[in-house]
Amino acid sequence: MHAPDPASSRPWKPTPLAALGGAPAFAEPLHVGRPNVPDRAKLLERIEGALDRRWFTNDGPLVQEFEAALRRQLQVKHVVAMCNGTTALEIAIRALGLKGEVIVPSFTFVATAHALQWQEITPVFADIEPATHLIDPAQIERLITPRTTGIIGVHTWGRPCDVAALAEIADRRGLTLLFDAAHAMGCTHHGAPIGRFGAAEVFSFHATKCVQAFEGGAVATNDDALAEKMRLMRNFGFAGYDRVVYLGINGKLSEINAAMGLTSLEDLPRVVMHNRRNFQLYHHGLGGLPGVRLLDYEQAASASAVHDQREARNYQYVVLECDSAQSPLTRDELVEVLTAENVRARRYFYPGCHRMEPYRTLFPDAGKQLPVTEEVAAKVLLLPTGPTVGEEEIQTICGILHRAAAESAEVRSALPPPEVDSPARRIL
Ligand SMILES: *Cc1c(COP(=O)(O)O)cnc(C)c1O
Numbered sequence: 001m002h003a004p005d006p007a008s009s010r011p012w013k014p015t016p017l018a019a020l021g022g023a024p025a026f027a028e029p030l031h032v033g034r035p036n037v038p039d040r041a042k043l044l045e046r047i048e049g050a051l052d053r054r055w056f057t058n059d060g061p062l063v064q065e066f067e068a069a070l071r072r073q074l075q076v077k078h079v080v081a082m083c084n085g086t087t088a089l090e091i092a093i094r095a096l097g098l099k100g101e102v103i104v105p106s107f108t109f110v111a112t113a114h115a116l117q118w119q120e121i122t123p124v125f126a127d128i129e130p131a132t133h134l135i136d137p138a139q140i141e142r143l144i145t146p147r148t149t150g151i152i153g154v155h156t157w158g159r160p161c162d163v164a165a166l167a168e169i170a171d172r173r174g175l176t177l178l179f180d181a182a183h184a185m186g187c188t189h190h191g192a193p194i195g196r197f198g199a200a201e202v203f204s205f206h207a208t209k210c211v212q213a214f215e216g217g218a219v220a221t222n223d224d225a226l227a228e229k230m231r232l233m234r235n236f237g238f239a240g241y242d243r244v245v246y247l248g249i250n251g252k253l254s255e256i257n258a259a260m261g262l263t264s265l266e267d268l269p270r271v272v273m274h275n276r277r278n279f280q281l282y283h284h285g286l287g288g289l290p291g292v293r294l295l296d297y298e299q300a301a302s303a304s305a306v307h308d309q310r311e312a313r314n315y316q317y318v319v320l321e322c323d324s325a326q327s328p329l330t331r332d333e334l335v336e337v338l339t340a341e342n343v344r345a346r347r348y349f350y351p352g353c354h355r356m357e358p359y360r361t362l363f364p365d366a367g368k369q370l371p372v373t374e375e376v377a378a379k380v381l382l383l384p385t386g387p388t389v390g391e392e393e394i395q396t397i398c399g400i401l402h403r404a405a406a407e408s409a410e411v412r413s414a415l416p417p418p419e420v421d422s423p424a425r426r427i428l
Helices: 040-053 061-074 085-095 111-117 163-173 224-234 255-266 268-285 331-340 371-379 391-406 408-414 423-427
Strands: 078-082 101-105 122-126 148-154 176-180 200-204 217-221 238-240 292-294 318-322 380-383
Touching: 040 061, 040 255, 061 078, 061 217, 061 255, 078 085, 078 224, 085 111, 085 176, 085 200, 085 217, 085 224, 101 111, 111 122, 111 148, 148 163, 163 176, 217 224, 255 268, 268 292, 268 318, 268 391, 318 371, 331 380, 331 391, 331 408, 371 380, 391 408
Parallel strands: 101 122, 101 148, 148 176, 176 200
Antiparallel strands: 078 217, 200 217, 292 318, 318 380
């Protein structure tokens, strides 16, 4: 079947697949998380203001305005802006006094684990739930040892962890609960913005995130003393011109970053609306493809929790699960097919932190305890979305996937064998 199916409106790639020698569908690479440029005039006006003031960093007016805007957005008492999300995680971990061992999911961006290991705290990897990709509270208890001091939950794909179950374990076992909320700007849990749960929540404003500041991060907390401590740590421990009261580092956000952060935050409602529409277009466009499904944003965090229509999601990621037993092509073959078309689909968070250094050497057997992580890491594929991706691009991408499924035998024989180092593998 090489011709369009007239019975459906299903889009097909008109020319041969690039994997079979056709021209790539896109002249320029289409990335997951291509940065969004918010209101350019407003951004430049803010930057001009900073230039006029000659106040470029050190808690300037734009950083203070950004923190105030984030406090309103997150409905939280304190927001401490930082130079990036990883430093924000490191400072939060240190200010909370975490040490020894901390339980984290392995299925996360490696920074969550690195922020611990960097300060010689051992990340102990917990498995995730297959339906949600979120840390599985039922797996945590058996990982607790006398050295355990905390749990870091990650609101992966912007969907909240089972906050109540994690808080119950943390309270009962005397552990500190911290959240990596890098994906969760604009998302809610039980109608309240993510950002106010646990002892603190950490955000990233990396260029690829839905609110971005070129680089940037923040910690949100309702704890006055913790916020004060993090402010000191962010600025070398300076409490006055010549008075250092704490061991600190340089975690400050600059004014130009805050200018972008503020302007990007104002653009969030538009970005979310666009992403939601993209998600629905993918949902429609991928219908009928065997062995693949889109992770549903409407699904509740735990089976027992009732889904609440008021919950907000940012639809920042389009997460495809490819069941290689049922799909005509494996997940990795789909990556090859898409990469050949200049669609840079990504295998987040493949292969899982526990298979990356230094964890792989430190804990060579960790995978045995993480069956769901291994399974999910083998089937997840992220498709391009965001404000720079629209209906036409999505129809083309869906068309490529349909055509690849229909022509799977030819595609498979044309692709290099899995052990060969291919462009898609090198990018990762
Ligand atoms: C982006 C991200 C981080 C790191 O944030 P940076 O601002 O890039 O340092 C941490 N955790 C998760 C889950 C992320 O997605």
